[in-house]
Amino acid sequence: MPEVGSEREVGAGSKVRATAPWVRTRLRAAPGAAVALLLLALVSSFLAASFPRAVEAYEGSGLRQALRAAPADQNGLQVSDVLVQPFDPEDPAVQSRLGPKEMAERQRKILSALPQPLRVDRGQSSYGVFTSRPVDGSAPGLTRLDGGAPVFTLSAGAGVAEHSTVRSGRLPKAAVATPGSTAVEAVVTAATAKELNIAVGTVIRVPRGDLDPLAVTVTGVIDPLRPDQPYWSVRPLLRTPATLFTPGPPPEPYWHGALLLAPEAAPALLSVSPDVESYWRFALDPGGLRVTDLAALKAAVSTVESGPVLSELREAISPEVEADTEVDALLARYEELRSAVAPVVAVAAFGVGGVVGVVLLMAGGLAAARRHAELALVRSRGGSVPGMAGRLLAEVAVPVVPAAAAGCALAVLLVPEGRLVPAVVGAAVVTLVTCAALPLRAALVHRRPGSRGGRDDLVGARPSRRRTVAELTLLALTVAAVVALRRRGTDDGAAQGVDYLVSAAPLLLGAVAALLLVRLQPLPLRIAARPLARRRGAVGFLAMARAGRAPATSALPLVALLLALTTTAFGGSVLAGVDGARERAAVRSVGADARVEAATALPAGLADSVRKVPGVRGVVAVYRELDLDLGYAEGSSEAGAAGGVTLLAVDPDAYARLARSTGVGAFDAGALRAKGGEDAQDSADAAPLPAIVSPGVAERLGDDPVVVGPPSAPLQIAVASVRDETPALPLGDFVVVDAAGVPVAKQPTTLLVTGGSVAGDALRATVRAAGTDARVALRSEEYAAYADSPLQTGAERVYAVAAAAAAGYAVLALLLSLLRAAPERTALLARLRTMGLTRGQSRRLLVLESLPGTLLAGVGGVLVGWAVVLVLSPGIDLTRLAHASGEVLSTGIRVELAADPASLLLPGLGVVLVAAGVAAAQAWAVTRRTTTTELRVGDTR
Known part of the structure; x- marks a missing residue:
């Protein structure tokens, strides 16, 4: 392929070719186009890279919130060791199992055995010994309800001092007790003291069969610190007394309170009750968990409950060790909600992804059309197709690759949570499509050198057989997707993940409708041109004639506009449907x-x-x-x-x-x-x-x-x-x-x-x-x-961004198509001005010329968006997205997609107004310039 350059003399009659690099020359010749392509690649790669990270971010936030907001007795791990009957209370081995040093050592063993990503909040975790069944206790002045005297749970737990403040009295002394001890000290919470009428100095006597009663002296009244935290909330009885009822008719209430002993007094419980249990309660710390940890977290919980970790604990601590947690149920509910929301979000991803892809291809196609004469000249002078495509690829890659890398880096910076690989893959796909669009289009058009052929008008063009086959294939695929969506819905594939065919149904429907509209586009132009041809004024007829003389490649902007308007209408209808369902339920x-x-x-x-x-x-x-x-x-x-x-x-x-x-x-x-x-x-x-x-x-x-x-x-x-x-x-x-x-x-x-x-x-x-x-x-x-889950709010934000992005790309597609024809329109107006066309007529001509295509796109976008919502609404279930619990108040009510007039009409109206405004501004700018200047530039066509 010949280089762009010139010759100059060097020395005595010798000549050396001075070569100007292709890329640098082209970028200097059209800096505006390069900057526009750079910005397009930057924004597109940012969207492609930030979408998967945003989805993982709100899913991870939903996972952490599901664990953090659950009741304290459900979002933690409880390990217990029950003394098996019969046992000898005087056995030193049995007593040592309850001692504070042995209990602390066992806690360390359990913590070291917990697999990742199980993370424990050590500050809110607790361990100790308690009587698993309430025991009787008597003291003067204790509150008696109709059911009789109160009963008590004796708990010797660690960490009471760190998790409470002393209101009156003092904490119990850390005196070592044995099963034969006759007296121990304890504290009670302020709520227990109030309801059961316990004061500092009260001695509660607990019967012990043949032994003398155990005297429990209350040395202090405490106030729990952060009583809603797991330390106090796993067993609320420790901070607040409960009401029990007698078994026989009629049931009558009586109080059940807790006496908090020092950890060193745990062996004394062996003589009080045969039901003595050691416990270790671990509050899980959801901080740092990501949605990618979900599978590992479920596996870790399973191994602790009934797997290798439990076997390891039984060998290291006691054969009677049991582990219990409700975290697996929480994770199952979270995964169910996530699986229900993910297919609906995938619809937005396919929609905006398709719009971005079509606009990127359109930008390359319009650039190839704009440079058709230049590239044809290169081919006629011996340039090869691979060489030409390679030069064009290098020319495009110079602004696109750094812009795409910057967009990916910006997405990683602004959305810090999420995996890096999906973001890089998304940005790489955008880079590949943006860089390949122009070279591939140019190679396809100029694969054979030749002079310019006949007219390639929109009205006169005839679709090729290959295009017909491709469109029929797309139609068959769309029918399959719509049938699958209506029969199975988005929930059916949720159990196995996102069904890509079902999620792509709105995009496929929009594409088929767009291609159908492209085929029908010449018909309204012919119909509108006939009555205008009989009118005396030339502006209307010229406008229709110019619209019909548009190149056949102008169909691609129409496809991009329809896809963008369909995606915007669908996304807006989803958001409106969710909002309306919540309003009705409230x-x-x-x-x-x-x-x-x-x-x-x-x-x-x-x-x-x-x-x-x-x-x-x-x-x-x-x-x-x-x-x-x-x-x-x-x-x-x-x-x-x-x-x-x-x-x-x-x-x-x-x-x-x-x-x-x-x-x-x-x-x-x-x-x-x-x-x-x-x-x-x-x-x-x-x-x-x-x-x-x-x-x-x-x-x-x-x-x-x-x-x-x-x-x-x-x-x-x-x-x-x-x-x-x-x-x-x-x-x-x-x-x-x-x-x-x-x-x-x-x-x-x-x-x-x-x-x-x-x-x-x-x-x-x-x-x-x-x-x-x-x-x-x-x-x-x-x-x-109804929207208390980050899964829902995050999905709604994704839909809002997708709708806004689709609307933005619709405007971009419109601007690209208008700017593509700007030089030709300028030259046309210059000629017509020399033939007597006034400024006002020139402005009306440009506005009217741009209206048929944009008006068709606007009306078609409204109709296609309405049809997509109408066809797909039976298969789109928005119940989980609308309501946190996934259920509506009235049994059997299902939140379905419904057409939103604002989402349907406003984007289409906006496209028409933008097109008219740009055409008017272009006409104003052209008519302000002198005619001779425009004609001196020349016309390549």
Whole structure:
């Protein structure tokens, strides 16, 4: 391939060729194109490298949160050693097993045997000896409940001093005790001392069969430090006494407290109870865990529970050692949620990845089209295809490779968690596609040298057979993906991982629709050009003619635009569907914007006080009675059974307005209003109260009036309407009646508060000031609770970024296609200006010329996005993504994908507006320049 250069004389008549390097020459000739390609590679490689790291980051955060937020008795490891009966309390070997030095040494052995990645929080771990069954204890003044005197658990645990502060008295002395000791010292927590009436100096005598009672002297009262931490929370009895009940009818309560002895007093427990157990409780430290550690963590837990590690502990400590943990159950629940969310996120990955890939290919294709004449000249002068492709590859690689490396490094810097290899692979794929697009396109077009052929217009072009075969293959693949998605859904492949064919279904649908639209694109251009040809003005006809004369390669920007708009619409619909599902579930849970509920009647005047809280618009009072007796419905085998039915007495008008505003069980207030007022039920011939009931109650009551309720205040009701749900009761069967016809409904038990900005703190303060412990629930808090997992919030962020990236690449594809034709448009306007075209007509020409393609892309994007959502919604389950627990309040409700008008319309409208704005700006810039300057530049076509 000939070099770019010139000749100069050297010495006496000799000549030496001065060669100018191809890459440097090209980069200097078109620095703007090089910088644009650099920025494109930088952003694309950053997205490709940051996506897998972002997914691993939020999955790792979800794993750590799942372990950290679990109850203390579930997210730790408990190792126990039970003394096997019979044993001799006086045996020195038995006593030494309970000594503090031996217990500490065993703890070190257990810690050294735990496999990675099990990490232990040593500060919150504990060990000691306790009586596994409560023992009797007596002392003057101890609180006795109806079930009798309190019982106690004696615990000799290490670390009490480090995890508590002494409120009064002192800690027990570290005096060595034996089974024959008659006295030991202990401390109790402030809660135990308060409930059981224990003070410093109290002596609790614990019977020991034939031996004298063991005197346990309480030397101090302590306050636990961080009582919600695992040291105190694994066995809450150590900090807070519990209530037990006697076995025989009726069950009666009695107290169960804990006496905390010094570790050196553990041998004294051998004479108190035959059920003595040594324990080592290890709080797991989830810090540093990553999602890639999940498999190793599950294997480590399994080996400790019932594998080689347990066998090792039994050999090193005792044959009776047992290990127990709920961590494996926590990991199973986490993995289930992760497996349900991952396929939905994979859809976003395929969508934005496809858009990025098409835009990168489009950039290379447009560059090859722009340099068609130059490359044809190189081939006609003897340049080889490999040589030309190699020069182009080197030219592109100079800005792309450093930019891609910088994008990957930036992704690693901004998303510190995650593996490096997937990020590098993603950036490498972007680099390969960006570098290969221009050389491969040029090699394909110029594989045979020749002069410029005939017209390659968009209207006149005919697809080749190979293109038809490729499109039919893509269509078959898309049909298979859609069928698989609708039949199996995203959840089916979750157990074995992400099903790539199913996850690629939206992208494939968008690609097929885009190719179909490309084939149909000439038809509207022909139809629009006919009436414009008969008009007197030339601007409209020229615009349509120019749009039809666009090269066939302009179909690729249309594909990129449609894919981007489809991905944006799909991602926006996912986010809107998740938000709408959470909103509906929160409304069903609370019944209004806020809810004040008590087990008994609320104080008089509380409703008026709540109405004065900032942000409150209205208050609906509800009287609630649980376990309603349904009476004897004729023909019902379940007559008289309560069956969990709840009676709700309401004001019909206010409650009907609330039901309509929330969309939960709307009804007509007139159908519920009682006939005859408050005293109507007292008369013998009173009309039955109209009632709105749930389907289960309607089936049991039938169509005839029925007397329900307790004998002291019976109600005669008749079913007026059946509703699946009602605001005052999130779940369960219900009977809603007019409060005017219920004599006992004087004071409400529930207040349903409306107001979009109810102040939660002020509402709770008002309720407390009224002297009631009623529960206050806010819709906004319930809404936030449905997304309490980083898995969900992280997946939502990924979807938001994917939708934004797709929208950005849509605009980029549009700009690339417009800039590709900018020089030709400039020269065209210059010629037309010399023939009398005004500035205004020039601007309208450019705007109208750009509109057909972008308008078609915008409308097509809206239609394709709507069709994709409609076709795929039965197979996309968003329940786990919408709700933290993976369940909705109402049984059987499934959160499915639904079209979001804003996500469908706004991106398409934005594309049209951007195209019109760029064309107008280009026309303004061109008309400001002189015509002679533009014509002097010349035209290569």
